[in-house]
Amino acid sequence: MARYLLAIDQGTTSSRAIVYDESLAPIVSAQQEFQQHFPQEGWVEHDPMDLWQTVLDCARQAIAKAGLQANEIAAIGITNQRETTLVWDRATGEPIYPAIVWQDRRTMQRCQQLKAEGLEDEVRARTGLLLDPYFSATKLAWILDQVAGAREKAKSGQLAFGTVDTWLIWHLTGGVRHVTDATNAARTMLYNIHEGCWDDTLLAALDIPAGMLPQVQDCASDFGTTLPDLLGASLPIRGVAGDQQAATVGQACFSPGMLKSTYGTGCFALLNTGARAITSENRLLTTIAYQLDGQPSYALEGSIFVAGALVQWMRDELGIVEKASQTQAMAEAADPSQRVYLVPAFTGLGAPYWQARARGSLLGMTRNTGPKEIARAGLQAIGYQTGDLMTAMVGDWPALADMAGVLRVDGGLVANDYAMQFLADILGRPVERPENIETTALGAAALAALGAGLLPDLTALQRNWRLDRRFEPTMAEAERQAGLRGWTKAIAATRLMAED
Numbered sequence: 001m002a003r004y005l006l007a008i009d010q011g012t013t014s015s016r017a018i019v020y021d022e023s024l025a026p027i028v029s030a031q032q033e034f035q036q037h038f039p040q041e042g043w044v045e046h047d048p049m050d051l052w053q054t055v056l057d058c059a060r061q062a063i064a065k066a067g068l069q070a071n072e073i074a075a076i077g078i079t080n081q082r083e084t085t086l087v088w089d090r091a092t093g094e095p096i097y098p099a100i101v102w103q104d105r106r107t108m109q110r111c112q113q114l115k116a117e118g119l120e121d122e123v124r125a126r127t128g129l130l131l132d133p134y135f136s137a138t139k140l141a142w143i144l145d146q147v148a149g150a151r152e153k154a155k156s157g158q159l160a161f162g163t164v165d166t167w168l169i170w171h172l173t174g175g176v177r178h179v180t181d182a183t184n185a186a187r188t189m190l191y192n193i194h195e196g197c198w199d200d201t202l203l204a205a206l207d208i209p210a211g212m213l214p215q216v217q218d219c220a221s222d223f224g225t226t227l228p229d230l231l232g233a234s235l236p237i238r239g240v241a242g243d244q245q246a247a248t249v250g251q252a253c254f255s256p257g258m259l260k261s262t263y264g265t266g267c268f269a270l271l272n273t274g275a276r277a278i279t280s281e282n283r284l285l286t287t288i289a290y291q292l293d294g295q296p297s298y299a300l301e302g303s304i305f306v307a308g309a310l311v312q313w314m315r316d317e318l319g320i321v322e323k324a325s326q327t328q329a330m331a332e333a334a335d336p337s338q339r340v341y342l343v344p345a346f347t348g349l350g351a352p353y354w355q356a357r358a359r360g361s362l363l364g365m366t367r368n369t370g371p372k373e374i375a376r377a378g379l380q381a382i383g384y385q386t387g388d389l390m391t392a393m394v395g396d397w398p399a400l401a402d403m404a405g406v407l408r409v410d411g412g413l414v415a416n417d418y419a420m421q422f423l424a425d426i427l428g429r430p431v432e433r434p435e436n437i438e439t440t441a442l443g444a445a446a447l448a449a450l451g452a453g454l455l456p457d458l459t460a461l462q463r464n465w466r467l468d469r470r471f472e473p474t475m476a477e478a479e480r481q482a483g484l485r486g487w488t489k490a491i492a493a494t495r496l497m498a499e500d
Contacts, residue, residue: 002074003454006062006235007445008055009438010080010164011243012101012265013312015054017062018438019073020445022454024464026436030061037098042105044347045098048086051164052171059231070232076172077239077448078223079246079440080164081265082187085139087150087212088167090160093175096147099164100139103266103305103347107138108356114138119205126192126199128277128286133348133356134303136163137189141206154209161212163188165240169223172237177224180214182291183245191216193277193288193296219245219290220451239447241290243440244268248289248299249447250439251408252461257399259406261386262440263413266350267307269389270299271397282392283352292450292458300396302351302389306344306360308413310378313346320371328418331376339483340364341384341490342377349495352392358498363490379416383423384487390427406430410439417469425475426483435466 003022009015013036018029034050063070083102088095100106111131114120120131129135140161144151153159162170163184169177185191185198190208192199198213217223223237241249244262248270251260256274261267270289277286277298289299306313311324321327343349345358362374390407394400407429414420414433424431436442442461449455 002072004066004068004073005445005448006059006073006076007441007448008059008076008078008168009243009441009444010051010055010078010168012081012103013309015051015058016441017055017058018441018445019062019066019068020442024442024445024449024460026438028062028065030058030065032058040106042347044101044103046084046101048088048095048099048167051099052168055168056230063231070235073233073235074454075236075238075448075452076226077444077446078165078168078237079241079243079444080168080184082163082184082242082244083134083136084164085136085143085161086164086167087140087143087159087161088170090158090175093171096150096159097143100143102134104139105133105348105356107133107142110138110142111356114205122201123189124279126194126202127186127189128193129189130283130285130354131189132354134350135187135189137202137206137208140208144208151207154212157211159212160214162214165242166214169237169240172226172230173224174227178214179217179223181217181219181240182288182296183219183242184240185216186288187242193286193298196296218292218294220292220447222451236452238451239444239449241443241447244270244301245288245290246443246447247410247440248272248443249458249461250441250443251410251434252458252465253408254458254462257397259393259400260408260410263307263382263409263411264440265307265309267304267382267386269302269386269393271393271400273298273300273397278396280392280396282395283354284392284396285351300393302392304385304389305347305350307382307385308411309346310342310344310381311413314375314378318374320374325416327375327379328416330372331379331418334372334376335368338364338366338369338373339486340369340373340377341486342374342381343490343494344378344381345494351389353491353495355495355498358494361490361494361497363493364486379419380422382413382419383426384484386423387426387484406432408432408434410434410437412437420471424471424473426480428473428480430473431471433468433471435468
């Protein structure tokens, strides 16, 4: 009997595939980075075929490394970078334009125009989102406007739109299935999260034909089967969720009030609010955490665009580290008398500021500032940004004001002890790191197991969650407040520079 699970995790900078056994323990993994494209200032693109080919290669490698026959895989789960926008020809499967990545800011002016027309209140009421270039809708409209003949082809049914999950499923199934799940649909700025359907009012406002859009399904359901020649057998795809929602599942945050924060390319904190979709008064997002048996569970989300990507920038652009792990020792050895702030607004500021024109800044440098101080400032920025999100969340969910409330963390960056201790210190609350920090892929595997009938429910994740280390706040309150005051000034200076 097939009893293994294959999780596909298609991220912003790399694709991974992980094989899990029936107890949801990881067996082997394979990973490939792919090229990032920055054709203009503020633009970020991927080659859609890079996304597909790296996923296919990693899936094949993972199955081979596990020593399995393909028919021993019971189901596939997919999790993916959200909001990234693709349009392709239904007949050929060929993309008509590069994938426009979630970080891309090219549609700032369109968003400002739509705000001036009074559309933001409609967007917020229907989708739970703010009118921002981050989301898929204006990216899709841009492609239809800029690619010759695209709008006419879309209206005649020749083109398909999808986020990355939809693009991968299309290719895995040989174009048989054009589908997505509720969590990815909820990030397009076209999906009504209250009524559970694509929103005709928003489609009309952006002149997007409804026929381009995929069918929306529960996170654990039948998304089709793979072509047999791709992985060696026809394998069922039974679980799909956007990366942050999959991490929420992997962290077993199933009760209202539970909170997790994932530190990958960006940082995304989700607070489970249960059956209630809470409208934020502090410029957070209302979104779907997961949807099972037709019932959505909602969340408040704070989105930071640059977290782990900051360490990658230090490596690839500054050249001050060769590998990410070096930043911990550098931060610990930095001059304690210097208070340097790095605001990594490389692609704008996310929650709670939502200032698309903002760009990164490095403040407080002295003649003695060097790589160690910059590395420390980068790791501290991750904590400060999370602090901004926590302040906003407390405003919307006052019970979080209890500083004993725990933040569960995951993602590659949480292996950095310095960053996690500073996070606990600046939040003034405990931070829990699980043994399995790759909870995004774990969530996808769990949803696939549920969809395949291998799990009766998701409570097994609660029983299996294991603590690796709990970071307790130890920083003196005066030091914490001094750091926060400096960060507030750094944010203010960065926002001032973004003004026209």
